[in-house]
Amino acid sequence: MTTKTEAKRGFSPRVALQKVGTSLSNMVMPNIPALIAWGILTAFFIEDGWTPNAPLESAVGPMIHYLLPLLIANTGGRMIYEARGAVVGVIATMGVIAGSDWLIAQDNAAALEEWLASGKAEADFAALPEVHMFIGAMIMAPLAAWIMKKLDRLWQDHIPAGFEMLVNMFSAGIFGFIMLAAGFFGLAPLVNALMTLLANGVAALINAHLLPLVSILIEPAKVFFLNNAINHGVLTPLGIADAATNGKSVLFLLESNPGPGVGILLAYTIFGRGAARASAPGAAIIQFFGGIHEIYFPYVLMKPILILAAVGGGMSGVFVNVLFNTGLKAPASPGSILAIYGVAARDSYLGITLAVLAAAGVSFLLSTLFLKIGKQDDGDIAAATAKMEEMKGKKSSVAGALTGAGAGAGAAAAADGSGHTGRIDKIVFACDAGMGSSAMGATVLRKKVRAAGFADVEVTNKAISSLNDEWDVVVTQKELTDRARQRTGSAVHVSVDQFMNSPRYDEVVELVHERNDPQAETDSEPVAGATAATVGAGAAGAAGAGAGGGHGRRAAEKTAPQHESAGAAGASEAPDSSDAAAASDTSAASPEILSPGSIVLTGTATDSASGIDEAGALLVGAGAVDQGYVDAMHAREATVSTFMGNGLAIPHGTNDAKSTIKRSAMSFVRYPDGIEWNGNPTKFVIGIAGVGNEHLELLQKVAMTFSDPAQVERLEQATSAEEILAIFGDEKE
Structure with a gap:
């Protein structure tokens, strides 16, 4: 069975949805503090807040409409293509925001004209609200970053030397503008329509008093780790839009209510058996106060019918929240009762408390019933945790520590x-x-x-x-x-x-x-x-x-694609274009990077400090570095040893020493009798200084040479600098 066959066989819609949810979560979660800050701003300083303040209230609109979506865009773009992707993603998302605003303005203008034509007063006209582009940012920013990454790989090997910064800066700027226009005219209308459809659907559920039914979807989705796609992809954007208009949103409480999980864990505490009963009280505390909901999932998986208890508890909590018209100012993350109270609207504390109690009470009663009427063994909580982690695709450190489960696929992990x-x-x-x-x-x-x-x-x-x-x-x-x-x-x-x-x-x-x-x-x-x-x-x-030197990224991430393929020429398959280009360029540069004059067959050093001095002096003598770089080599060695194994040490400077590097170079010193290098016997010392990627091809050959004992023996027996160069040059990966 090949890995491709296995991958194909292992595909499922659930796994695909989990990946989508994980991506959405990875974009939203790092920016939750900003959402909480916005929630605090609205809780205290808007007109009906705790301490109204008109000047501070003026920050509410720009923050929700521009700052928060652009923060998500920055994170989404950075996930795909680091800093370069973040910049392009933000530019593109600004186009979606502006396009949405322009469409809303056109619709409002047309609606107002029709309103006035009917003889109604302009003061009574209700304009359509802005659409906050959270979903637009989650779509546009990763897409723009991904395309930018692919485009860079197309032309990175064809940029004339010295023009890298010019090409990279202008290519990102021009492409960012193109994606801005695409977002303005293309994605903005689609997201506006989608948000309108979703908002109308939620409003219909609320008006029909059917919102509790969403628990039928949310509670099982939580156990099977599909909730991120629902929560961060739909509920969070809709909740933020709702909160921006109404000052709070019940949508933030649909998934974060800790009541259903606590009810299940309390039932296990009283009526469970074995390890499950022993661990349930601690799990309840972690879940309720720590907000780690996944800790109760293994208890459900031990007896899957308990999903019905979670659904019943969730529906009860939503019903009470709707009944009392509760809401949060911002998402509660994690879903701790403390986090929920921290962002609750000022009129919602009683309703939220009753909703949590109702959810916990109903799930407790149903769980007790299911535990009593069904066959119950001692409860293999470790196996259930392993099953949960298999579905999640990640190990749960919290659940594993609590239950003592070495769960997961493979003891190694x-x-x-x-x-x-x-x-x-x-x-x-x-x-x-x-x-x-x-x-x-x-x-x-x-x-x-x-x-x-x-x-x-x-x-x-x-x-x-x-x-x-x-x-x-x-x-x-x-x-x-x-x-x-x-x-x-x-x-x-x-x-x-x-x-x-x-x-x-x-x-x-x-x-x-x-x-x-x-x-x-x-x-x-x-x-x-x-x-x-x-x-x-x-x-x-x-x-x-x-x-x-070259360890920071080049301007506009010129080296990023090369980073990802560094050394690919060493693989058994044919190298891709970037690797081939790197091999070609470096092969031509290799004599300059490691020249015969920088090779010493019988070194005079006796320890690592003098070995660094000897290798560094060769780099200085070759005109590649200043003496300050040798000092930085010592500073590096004092922090982390550069002994590599197989009798090889590769001393080099710190990142702060890049200004002392004039060009990429390497030096080679052999010690036939060996020297002591931080407690390790060492016969070869290779000093390196890198401005960019020029030295990587030769460095990879060095790696392959020293991974082969026969080649190391050849280096030990070599009688000339030319022979040393030939050994590295002959090494075929």
Whole structure:
């Protein structure tokens, strides 16, 4: 069974909807603080707020109409194409906002003219309200960023040297204008019509007293992790529009009410059995006060009929909220009772309290009934948590910690505390700067993944600072794992103590086999705790690899597409155009990057400090760096070791030292008797300084050379600088 077949077989509308919901959530959730700030502004300072203040009230309209959608656009564009995507996404979204306003103005003008023609007073005319472009931002910004990314890849290899900034700046500006116009005339009418349709549908449900029926959809969707598409895709935009007009919205309470979950957990606390009963009280506290609703999902999955209890509780809560005309000023995230009270409208506290009590009471009674009349075993909460995580596609650290479940697909994921339990499609090797050591590690790992038959698994390298939570596996040096985990909490994290022949690479390949093609026969023995990540001491560093200079992005992200394909030429399949171009350009530049004059076959250093001085002096002598860069190499080593494994160290400067780099260069020093490098025996020291990507092709060849013991032996036996260059040049990845 191939991975493509497995992927095809594994597709389902539920998974697709989960992915859409996750994308929407990833755009909205980082901006929830801004929504809460807007809610506080309206709660206190509008005309009927707690402390009316006309000057501050003037910020309410611009904030909801411009700032919040543009923040979402910025986040959506950045998810696709980092800073460049964010800028283009915001420009394009501004076109959708302006187009919507223009359409509303035209409709209002025509309606007013008709109103006056009928003899009615202008003062009695009710104009159509503005449409706030949250949905427009969620559609337009990622689309514009994605197209910009594809366009950049078309022409990135055809830009004359020295014109990169000019081309990148003008291409983004021109394309941003085009997408602004497309949004103005194309998307704005569609979103206006969609928002009108959805708003009319909700109004019809409210007028017909049928709004509680939405719980039939929302409560099961929560358990199966489909709620993000409903909540962030529909309810949040509609709720914000409703709150902007009426000062509050009941739509914010449809999904966030903690009552249904608390009722189920209380029933387990009293009438449950075994581990489920023992863990339910703690889960109830976390769910009610912490707002982590997913913690009660495994209890429902142990006895699926309890979904009816959740639906009954949800309907009761909505009914009471509608009855008391309650509402929130802004979304309550997370769905904690504290967060709900924090953004509640001033006239809604009593109604909200009664709604939560009603929801909890009804779900408790129904859950008690179902637990009593049905067969109940001791409750395998761990298995239920695993089932929940399988549906979610991520490990639940809260549920797993509470229940003691090592849930999820594969013990490896649990071993390193990761939150990922699904397929492995994207692997990133991350370091401090994302261009040197990470490129080398990614080259070695990519070759292993390709050799295992997983050509469709992306293996790339990036700087830790540019990571977001989209990666399935993140490989880092041990000292950097905590930093990477902060940015990619749901990924499998693998720590390595060397970059050349780490056994962790084989474990990653084994994990890919397990997740993507579990029925396939593999040559390697299964490794217990395959990705348990924390491995011995050692190498860190190379974290920064590219050595200072080129590790920031070039103007207008010229290097971003190259980042993603760095080292792809090392794969067994044919390289794509960007890789081919990089290989061509670098091959021509290699003699300059590592010249015979920068190669020493018998070094005089005795430890890492003198080794850095010796390698750095060669870079200075080659006219590539100033002496300040050598000082930065020492500063880097004091923070994170640059020992790579297999007797190799690659010292380089910090990112702050880029101003001291004149051009990309490398130096090579061999120590036949070896030297001590932070406790590691080292025979080869390669100093690097990178302005851009020019050194990456040779650096990848270095990685492949040092991953092959036979090639390392050739380096040990070489008698001339030319022979050293030939070994690196002959290495075919």
